[in-house]
Amino acid sequence: MAIIPLMKQVHEKIRKWYKKHGRKELPWRNTADPYPIYLSEIMLQQTQVNTVLERYYFPFLKKFPTFEALGKAPLDDVMKMWEGLGYYNRAKNLHRTAALLCQKEKQTQENSTTLPSDINALMELPGIGINTAHAIAAFAFRQSVPVMEANVKRILCRLHKLTTPTDKILWELAYSHLDKKHSFDYNQAMMDIGATLCTPKNPHCTQCPLSALCLGKEEPTRYPTKKKRVVPKKEQHIMLTVYDDKLALSQRTGKFLHGLWGFPSTEVPLCASEYLGEVSHAYTHFKLLCKVWIYYETDSTQEHYFTVEEIRKLAISKVDEKIVKLYLDTIQHNTEGGFQYGG
Template identity: 40%
Template sequence: MDFSKKIINWYKKNHRKLPWRKTTNPYYILVSEFMLQQTRVSQTIIKSYLNFIKKFPNLEKLAQAEEKDVLKKWEGLGYYSRAKYLHSFAKKLKNGKNFFPVKYQELIKYKGIGPYTGAAVASICFHEIIPAIDGNACRVFSRYFGISNNITSSTTKNMFRIIVSKIIDFEHPGIFNQAIMDLGSILCTPKNPKCFLCPIKNSCFSIQNGTVHKFPVKKIKKFIKHRFFYYIFIRDRNKNICLNKRFNKDIWRGLYDFPLIESKKNLSIHEIIDKIWKIFQIVIYNTSIYKIEHKLTHQILSIRFINCETLQDLKKNILFDNFFLYHLIK
């Protein structure tokens, strides 16, 4: 009880002023949690949230929307599968004429709603006494209790849920969960934590034993794969450009990108031009390249954007099996 009281009192004075904190509407909370999956709170997230809610103010409006319109409002957030799952959730509730699920076990039956999102919505909106364990919570509790288990393990997360369920505030479980989120974001940060400001510093194992920087323990097996992507921006003299619509069954299905050449090795400009000829049957007379490297957990993406100009008419020469032409208007 002492733990939860200190956490909640700190939260009331220091919590982040976020638009979704002004409501307990489950739809609004769900939208915010979907947007925050695999990312952090930022001005971009806040702006996107407000624009999304303005466009789709309730589940019914979202269910009635076309997928392309939903994805358009999700633009800039990445991980578009989240938008698709959110849209699917709205349509299923509408088609089934069901009320919004109020229990954790009901919520996690839907794709895209995992243990953390389900617990956050159930506790904040419906006062269900259930811990919401995300990365911030794992860091706070592993440091506070001195838990050296691997936090990437589902077994460890289940252990956290059992431990935290004994100290969670039974009257205000939603506020408790949000307080832990903010404590991890504001004070108990991965680097340079502000331990001297922490409301529970006197009972924290890591502070008492000087082991703050040893927790949490993450053991990630890394099998790094290096991939080379060459995105081709082709423009003809009539200002036509070529786009590719993705039909593969992946998280980007139905979205557009530029034609892509993927290679297991780094290609020279001559090799790239040769491959463009084999794919499109067109001759390039001018090229320029923009390079970027993107590091993910299990792979490194070396990405090249190839700006190509051709004198040939793309309408007459391009192969249309997987590609579409668009006219640039200035």
């Protein structure tokens, strides 16, 4: 069979499949407003759909319903709404992008604050790379361009038996396969097929609308080659400084966990400190083990001290949450045992 008619047939099968099985109810697929579509794209970059839907997407939109509301909000408030979602640079970049758009609106006296529709202009905004720019163009501005995310990449690799393709090759294939007339449904369908049929393990090739085109369906899990990941381990000493029943925290300024409040790490714990215990946390790129030490001050030497209640209102990382829990558990244990910690 000639390649063009085959591609047409496959496009038709994909459309039918999407009509029947597609996750059409997802809220960001039922709006024409670029803001929630952009927000969903950023949230979904490193996070499962269910987590985003159940815990983050709606509360964030309620708190910051527009680009203006987000751009004018204090960064602390944005970080608080992002708490627990991880990859905090995403929140920082969302905030920066919204602020830039507000600024541009003021300068040009445009009527509404929104994203540019051009892919290159989108890529000039903080935190928007080529994949996100294509997704925004495709879903928010209904342009006839393909999208590329992990699920789509896996499908393309399997269709063409590619083990380690370059991004250039993948984009060329993505453009050549696109159903230009029905690009919105095609792109959503490709992501859903990757998430539900062309899964990393045990793909369901017999139910797949791309099966007629797929060169890799005999041994699909060979494509692409899985990179063996060795997750490095890092160890840190964390210092809890207590004064007047309050804990010292500072706001992080480095790239990692930027903008969140946290307990400082130290090379060597203070001689007068006591060992509290350890907590660990698995990030995507490394595993962190924190050995936690506590030091009771008689005079305040730090800039910011907070009660535990006040800390609960701050944006802090998961690992710092675990440290607060360790602190509370230890205090409770020692109080029950008749010994007041630091007393």
